[in-house]
Amino acid sequence: MTADPKGVLTGEHYLDGDHAAAEGGLAAGCRFFAGYPITPSTEVAERIAARFPKVGGIFVQMEDELASMAAILGGSWAGAKSMTVTSGPGFSLMMENLGLGIMMEVPTVIVNVQRGGPSTGLPTLPGQADMMQARWGSHGDYELIAVSPSSPQEAFDYVIMAFNFSEKYRVPALVMMDECVGHMTEKVVIPRPEDIEITPRKAYTGPPDKYLPYLPDKDMIPWMTRAGGGTRFHTTGLTHDEKGYPVMNAECQEKCVHRLIDKIRTKADEIVVLDEEKVDGADVVVVSYGISSRVAVPAIEMARKEGIKVGSLKMITVWPFPENRIRALAKKVKAFVVPEINYGQMSLEVERCACGNAKTILVPHGGGWVHEAKDIYQAIKGGAK
Amino acid sequence: MTKQAMLTEDVPHPMDGLLRMDRIPHIWCPTCGLGTIVTAFAAALEKIEIPLDDVAVVSGIGCTGRVAGYIKVDSFHTTHGRAIPFATGLHLANPKLKVVVISGDGDLISIGGNHFIHAARRNVDITVVCVNNFIYAMTGGQVAPTTPLKANASTMPYGNFEKPFSIPFLADSCGAVYIARWTALHVRRLTTALTEALAKPGFSVVEVISPCSTLYSRRNRLGTGLDLMKFYHDNCVIKHGADTRELDIGFQEPITVGKFIDRERPTYIQSMNTWYGEVFGDEFKPYEGSIK
Amino acid sequence: MPQEIPSAPKSTKMKYWRKPLDADTVKVPHGELHIVVNRCKGCRFCVEYCPRDVLQMSEGFNVKGYHYPEVKDENACVNCRLCEMLCPEFAIFCTEKEEEGGEG
Numbered sequence: 086m087t088a089d090p091k092g093v094l095t096g097e098h099y100l101d102g103d104h105a106a107a108e109g110g111l112a113a114g115c116r117f118f119a120g121y122p123i124t125p126s127t128e129v130a131e132r133i134a135a136r137f138p139k140v141g142g143i144f145v146q147m148e149d150e151l152a153s154m155a156a157i158l159g160g161s162w163a164g165a166k167s168m169t170v171t172s173g174p175g176f177s178l179m180m181e182n183l184g185l186g187i188m189m190e191v192p193t194v195i196v197n198v199q200r201g202g203p204s205t206g207l208p209t210l211p212g213q214a215d216m217m218q219a220r221w222g223s224h225g226d227y228e229l230i231a232v233s234p235s236s237p238q239e240a241f242d243y244v245i246m247a248f249n250f251s252e253k254y255r256v257p258a259l260v261m262m263d264e265c266v267g268h269m270t271e272k273v274v275i276p277r278p279e280d281i282e283i284t285p286r287k288a289y290t291g292p293p294d295k296y297l298p299y300l301p302d303k304d305m306i307p308w309m310t311r312a313g314g315g316t317r318f319h320t321t322g323l324t325h326d327e328k329g330y331p332v333m334n335a336e337c338q339e340k341c342v343h344r345l346i347d348k349i350r351t352k353a354d355e356i357v358v359l360d361e362e363k364v365d366g367a368d369v370v371v372v373s374y375g376i377s378s379r380v381a382v383p384a385i386e387m388a389r390k391e392g393i394k395v396g397s398l399k400m401i402t403v404w405p406f407p408e409n410r411i412r413a414l415a416k417k418v419k420a421f422v423v424p425e426i427n428y429g430q431m432s433l434e435v436e437r438c439a440c441g442n443a444k445t446i447l448v449p450h451g452g453g454w455v456h457e458a459k460d461i462y463q464a465i466k467g468g469a470k
Numbered sequence: 471m472t473k474q475a476m477l478t479e480d481v482p483h484p485m486d487g488l489l490r491m492d493r494i495p496h497i498w499c500p501t502c503g504l505g506t507i508v509t510a511f512a513a514a515l516e517k518i519e520i521p522l523d524d525v526a527v528v529s530g531i532g533c534t535g536r537v538a539g540y541i542k543v544d545s546f547h548t549t550h551g552r553a554i555p556f557a558t559g560l561h562l563a564n565p566k567l568k569v570v571v572i573s574g575d576g577d578l579i580s581i582g583g584n585h586f587i588h589a590a591r592r593n594v595d596i597t598v599v600c601v602n603n604f605i606y607a608m609t610g611g612q613v614a615p616t617t618p619l620k621a622n623a624s625t626m627p628y629g630n631f632e633k634p635f636s637i638p639f640l641a642d643s644c645g646a647v648y649i650a651r652w653t654a655l656h657v658r659r660l661t662t663a664l665t666e667a668l669a670k671p672g673f674s675v676v677e678v679i680s681p682c683s684t685l686y687s688r689r690n691r692l693g694t695g696l697d698l699m700k701f702y703h704d705n706c707v708i709k710h711g712a713d714t715r716e717l718d719i720g721f722q723e724p725i726t727v728g729k730f731i732d733r734e735r736p737t738y739i740q741s742m743n744t745w746y747g748e749v750f751g752d753e754f755k756p757y758e759g760s761i762k
Numbered sequence: 763m764p765q766e767i768p769s770a771p772k773s774t775k776m777k778y779w780r781k782p783l784d785a786d787t788v789k790v791p792h793g794e795l796h797i798v799v800n801r802c803k804g805c806r807f808c809v810e811y812c813p814r815d816v817l818q819m820s821e822g823f824n825v826k827g828y829h830y831p832e833v834k835d836e837n838a839c840v841n842c843r844l845c846e847m848l849c850p851e852f853a854i855f856c857t858e859k860e861e862e863g864g865e866g
Contacts, residue, residue: 116760117563119555138746139753143562143760148588152555155548155585159528159559162546163567165760167559185549311761312526312544312560313567319490319539321547330493330539331547481796483852495851500803500828505850513847655811657847696806 088281102266103128105237109244116142117165119156126198150175154182164311184223192251201452211265212452214427228349231259231404249284298329305348367396384461411438420468424448501695503654503680514664530577551581590644603682611685618721642714648674649731793841793856801853804828808845
C-alpha cells in the first residue's frame with residue numbers, strides 16, 4: 086500500500102536530519118507521537134508538534150521518556166502508527182517499556198539521535214555509543230530491528246523503512262541516528278505519496294470470538310488486533326501463551342520467547358540491508374554505519390589512490406547484524422576496518438563474525454566530533470599489509 | 471434448619487459473561503477484597519451501557535495488576551507504574567475507547583506517581599481505580615507510600631515512620647475532576663461511584679480501600695480480611711464533599727470515605743480542539759482519533 | 763415499641779418501630795440462593811453481612827478444603843444480592859424466586 090497523501094510533503098527540501106526524520110514519520114503514516122524533549126532530538130518532536138494538528142495526528146509531550154514509551158505502545162494498540170524520539174539518557178529510560186513492546190509484539194518506532202555519552206555526556210555533539218544498547222539494552226532475550234541513516238535524505242527514507250519493518254515483524258524498530266546527521270542540513274527529496282511503499286499492519290480480519298492474540302502465522306508472526314476491535318483480547322508483559330494469558334513455566338517460556346527471537350533471527354537475511362561498493366576482490370573492507378560511513382568515503386579514496394584494494398560495506402540495517410555476510414567476507418579479505426564514534430561496539434560484532442579469518446581494526450573515537458579521514462586511511466593501510 | 475445449596479452447573483453466575491472463565495479461579499488470597507472490587511466494577515460496566523467492545527482495562531504490576539487478566543474486555547497487563555501513560559496512549563489514539571486503569575496504590579502512586587499527577591493535570595479522559603491495601607502485597611509486604619504511620623512492613627520492620635500520601639488530596643491538587651474513596655465493603659456505593667466515574671468526562675479517581683489478609687493484615691496482626699472488613703464497617707465515616715486536606719489515614723484509625731470532588735473541566739482533547747479551533751480557525755478539523 | 767409484623771419474613775436482625783403504612787401493599791421479594799461450592803475460599807463475607815441471616819458456614823469442606831456457606835433459612839432470603847456483590851470468588855448469587863401469589 087502507498088502513503089497517505091495528507092502526511093507527505095512531496096518536493097525538494099533543504100532539511101536537517103531531525104526534520105527529515107519527522108517528515109519520514111509523517112509520510113509513513115505516523116499519527117500518534119508521544120515524546121520528551123532531549124537534545125539533539127528535540128527538533129523532531131517540535132516539527133511533529135507543528136505538523137500534526139493539520140494532518141490529523143495527536144502529539145503529546147509526556148512527563149518523561151518512560152511515559153513516552155508506554156504511551157506509544159498504547160497508541161499502537163489502539164490502531165495508530167506511533168513513534169517517539171530521544172537520545173542516550175532517554176533511551177536508557179525507555180528500555181523497560183521497549184521490552185514490553187517486544188514481548189507484546191507492538192509495532193512502533195523509536196528514533197535515537199545519539200550524542201556523546203555516557204550519562205549526560207555531550208548533549209550537543211555526536212556519538213555512536215548506543216549501538217550495543219540498542220541491541221541489548223532491555224533485559225531478557227529478544228531480537229529487534231535497527232537502521233542507521235547517514236544523511237538527512239536517509240533519515241527520511243529509513244524512518245519509513247523502520248515503520249515498515251516494525252509492522253511486518255511486529256516488533257519495535259529503532260532508528261539509530263546521531264547528532265551530526267540530525268543537525269546537518271542537506272537536500273531531501275520527498276517523493277509523491279504513490280511512490281512511497283508502506284507495509285500495512287498485519288491486521289486480523291477473522292471472526293472476533295475465535296481470535297488468539299499470539300497464535301503465529303506461517304511467518305511466525307501473529308495477526309494483530311486493536312483495542313476496540315471486538316476481539317476482547319488480553320495481553321501482558323508476562324510470559325504468555327497463545328491466548329495472551331500468563332503461563333509461568335519453562336515450556337511456555339521456550340515457546341513464547343524463542344519465537345520472539347526466531348521471527349527475526351531466522352529472517353535476518355531478508356531483513357539485512359547493506360550498501361556494498363567494490364567489496365569483491367578487496368583486501369580491506371571498511372564496515373561502517375551512520376555518519377562514520379561518510380567520513381570513510383574520502384579515506385577509502387585516499388587508500389585507493391595508493392593502489393590498495395578497499396571495499397566499502399555500509400550497514401543500513403545495523404540489527405540484526407549482517408553475520409552471514411561478514412563471516413563469508415572474512416575468508417576473502419585481509420582485514421575489516423570499523424570506524425565508529427565509540428570505543429568499540431559494532432567492531433566487536435565484526436570481530437566475532439570474522440572468527441579470526443580476517444583482522445578487525447577498530448578506528449575508535451570518543452565522541453564529540455567525527456573521525457579524521459586520515460585516521461581511517463591509516464587503519465586501511467595497516468590492514469592491507 | 472440447614473439445606474444444601476444448589477450447585478450451579480446449569481445456572482451460571484451472572485458475572486461469568488464478563489469474566490475470562492478459562493482463568494477462574496483467580497490467584498487472589500481468601501478474604502482479599504480484589505474479587506469484590508472486580509464484581510463492583512462489572513456491575514458498574516453493566517450500568518453505564520457503554521458497549522463492552524469499546525472498553526479497555528489497563529493495569530500495572532501487583533496483586534491489583536492482575537485484574538486486567540480476569541475481565542473479558544480488551545485488557546492490558548503492562549509494566550510497573552506505567553499503566554496510566556499506556557492508557558493515555560490508548561485513549562488519545564482512539565478517543566472512542568473507554569479506558570480504565572485498575573491498579574494498586576504502590577503501582578499508581580509510587581513508581582507511577584509522576585504519571586498520575588500529569589494525567590490528572592492534563593485531565594485525560596480516563597478512569598483510575600486505585601486499590602489501596604496500604605502495602606506492596608505481591609512482592610511480600612514492603613512499605614508503600616500509602617502505608618499508615620507505625621504500621622509494620624517488611625522494609626519497615628520496626629514500624630513505618632514515613633508520612634503516607636493521601637490519594638484524594640494528591641488527586642485534588644493535580645486537578646482530577648472526580649474523586650471518591652470507598653472500601654471493598656461498601657460495594658453498592660462503590661458501584662455507584664464507579665458508574666459515575668466511568669460516565670464522567672475527564673480524569674476520575676476512585677480509591678478503594680481493600681483488605682489484604684496475607685500481607686498487611688498478617689504483618690500487623692489484624693486478623694484476616696474479614697476482620698479488616700469489620701474494621702471498615704465500624705470505623706468508616708461517610709463525608710461527601712469533605713476537604714481533601716483532611717483525609718489522612720492513620721493506623722487503625724477512622725477512615726473518611728465518600729465522594730469528595732465532582733467538578734467540571736475540559737478534557738485534554740477538548741482543550742486541544744478548542745485551542746486549535748481558535749488558533750487555526752475554520753481550517754482546523756477537530757481531532758477525533760488517529761485511526762482510520 | 764418494636765413490633766413483630768406477621769407478614770414480614772422472620773429475621774433475627776430487623777425489628778420495626780411500628781407497622782409501615784404500606785405494609786399490606788409491599789411485596790417482599792424472595793431470593794433463591796445459588797452457591798458455587800467449589801469456588802468458595804471460606805472468607806465468610808457473605809455469612810457476616812447477610813442482612814437476613816440466611817447463611818451459615820458448612821460443617822463439611824469443599825474440594826479446596828474450605829468451609830463454604832450453606833443456606834440456613836431458605837425463606838429468609840429477600841434477594842438483596844449483597845452476598846453476590848461481596849463475594850470475592852464469584853461463588854454465590856441470588857435469583858428472584860417466582861411468587862405463587864400474595865405477599866410474604
